[in-house]
Amino acid sequence: xxxxxxxxxxxxxxxxxxxxxxxxxxxxxxxxxxxxxxxxxxxxxxxxxxxxxxxxxxxxxxxxxxxxxxxxxxxxxxxxxxxxxxxxxxxxxxxxxxxxxxxxxxxxxxxxxxxxxxxxxxxxxxxxxxxxxxxxxxxxxxxxxxxxxxxxxxxxxxxxxxxxxxxxxxxxxxxxxxxxxxxxxxxxxxxxxxxxxxxxxxxxxxxxxxxxxxxxxxxxxxxxxxxxxxxxxxxxxxxxxxxxxxxxxxxxxxxxxxxxxxxxxxxxxxxxxxxxxxxxxxxxxxxxxxxxxxxxxxxxxxxxxxxxxxxxxxxxxxxxxxxxxxxxxxxxxxxxxxxxxxxxxxxxxxxxxxxxxxxxxxxxxxxxxxxxxxxxxxxxxxxxxxxxxxxxxxxxxxxxxxxxxxxxxxxxxxxxxx
Numbered sequence: 406x407x408x409x410x411x412x413x414x415x416x417x418x419x420x421x422x423x424x425x426x427x428x429x430x431x432x433x434x435x436x437x438x439x440x441x442x443x444x445x446x447x448x449x450x451x452x453x454x455x456x457x458x459x460x461x462x463x464x465x466x467x468x469x470x471x472x473x474x475x476x477x478x479x480x481x482x483x484x485x486x487x488x489x490x491x492x493x494x495x496x497x498x499x500x501x502x503x504x505x506x507x508x509x510x511x512x513x514x515x516x517x518x519x520x521x522x523x524x525x526x527x528x529x530x531x532x533x534x535x536x537x538x539x540x541x542x543x544x545x546x547x548x549x550x551x552x553x554x555x556x557x558x559x560x561x562x563x564x565x566x567x568x569x570x571x572x573x574x575x576x577x578x579x580x581x582x583x584x585x586x587x588x589x590x591x592x593x594x595x596x597x598x599x600x601x602x603x604x605x606x607x608x609x610x611x612x613x614x615x616x617x618x619x620x621x622x623x624x625x626x627x628x629x630x631x632x633x634x635x636x637x638x639x640x641x642x643x644x645x646x647x648x649x650x651x652x653x654x655x656x657x658x659x660x661x662x663x664x665x666x667x668x669x670x671x672x673x674x675x676x677x678x679x680x681x682x683x684x685x686x687x688x689x690x691x692x693x694x695x696x697x698x699x700x701x702x703x704x705x706x707x708x709x710x711x712x713x714x715x716x717x718x719x720x721x722x723x724x725x726x727x728x729x730x731x732x733x734x735x736x737x738x739x740x741x742x743x744x745x746x747x748x749x750x751x752x753x754x755x756x757x758x759x760x761x762x763x764x765x766x767x768x769x770x771x772x773x774x775x776x777x778x779x780x781x782x783x784x785x786x787x788x789x790x791x792x793x794x795x796x797x798x799x800x801x802x803x804x805x806x807x808x809x810x811x812x813x814x815x816x817x818x819x820x821x822x823x
Contacts, residue, residue, distance in 0.1 A: 685778025708748010
C-alpha cells in the first residue's frame, strides 16, 4: 500500500474520531484491494470453477456481505460460520461447510439449510447417511481426502501428513469406492493440503493424487461418478513483498499439469489468505518509549491479542511495519537503529518485532502493520481481556469510512465474561 494512501486513511480516521487517545488502535479494510483479488481469481479460473472465500480468514459480516455481493460463495469451518454466511446473504448452495467435529445436530441443520457439506470421516458419513434417509442433503456432498503429501515448511498449518486429524487417507480406495457406489448423493472429493508453508507445486501434487483417486472411483462405479472436486485453499502469501502474482501462477500450473480439472462439472475453491491479507492493515499509537542500555522499545496497543501467530511463531510469520509521526506523515531516515515493538499484554514475549532496524520512534507516533486482513483479528485472544479495536472499511484512501465492527467497550468485555 502506498504511504500517501496510508497517511490519508490515518488522517480521515483521526478527523472522524477513530484514532486518538480514546481509540489508540484501529484496523482498516480496503474493499477495492479485496475486490481486485476476487476479480483476479474469477478471471484466472472461470467456469467450471466455483470460488468460495474462507470465513475463518476474515469473519467481519460487512466484509462477507461484500464478498457475496460480488458473486462469490463462502467456506465455513463451523456451524457458527455457516450462520455468518447465511447472515451475509449467501445462498445455501454457495456455502461449503467444513469441520472435523460436526455433531449430528450440526449435520441436520446443515441439511435443512441446504448447504454443501464436506464429510470429514467415516463416522460422520454414517451420521449423514442416516439423516439422508429422511431428508436428502443438497448435492454435491464431498468426501474430504488427505492426499498424504507430507508437511509443509510450517507444520502447524499443515494437514496432509499421515497423522493429520482431517479426512480419509487417499490410500483407502476400496472403502471410498464403496461409499460412492452405495450413496448417489455423494458426488465429489475434497482436498486441502495446508495453509501457507506449501509451494504451489506441492498443492498441485495433492490435487493430482485426488484426481487419481477419482479415476479409481470412476473405474469401479462408472465413468463420471465423481463429477465435482473441491481443491481447497492454502495459496502461499508473501508478507514481505506481495504482488498478487500467486493467483495467476496457480491458475497457469493447473492448466499445464491438471487439464482434467477443466472437464469436470464443477471445481470448488476455498481461498482466504490471498483474498484478504493485503486488504487489511492496522495502526496503533505509540503509548510509551523505553530505553534500557542500548535496547529501545516502543509500546503499542496491538500485540499477541491480534497477532497470535507472529508473536508466538515469529520465524514462521511476520508483518511489515512502518512508522508515521503524530501528524500521520511517514518517518524516513537514512540511518536506522534497532527497535523492539512491544504489545500491551502481560507476558514477556508479547513483541511484534525484536531489535528490528527502524527509524527513530517517539511517543504518539503511529506504528502501521501491513497485510493483516487474514488470520489476525479473526484469531483474537482474550488474554488480559483486551477489547477489540474498531474495524473500518473504505473504498478510496482518505474517503468515507464505514464502521464494520465497533470498538469493544468496558461494558462489552464484562458482558462477554458474564
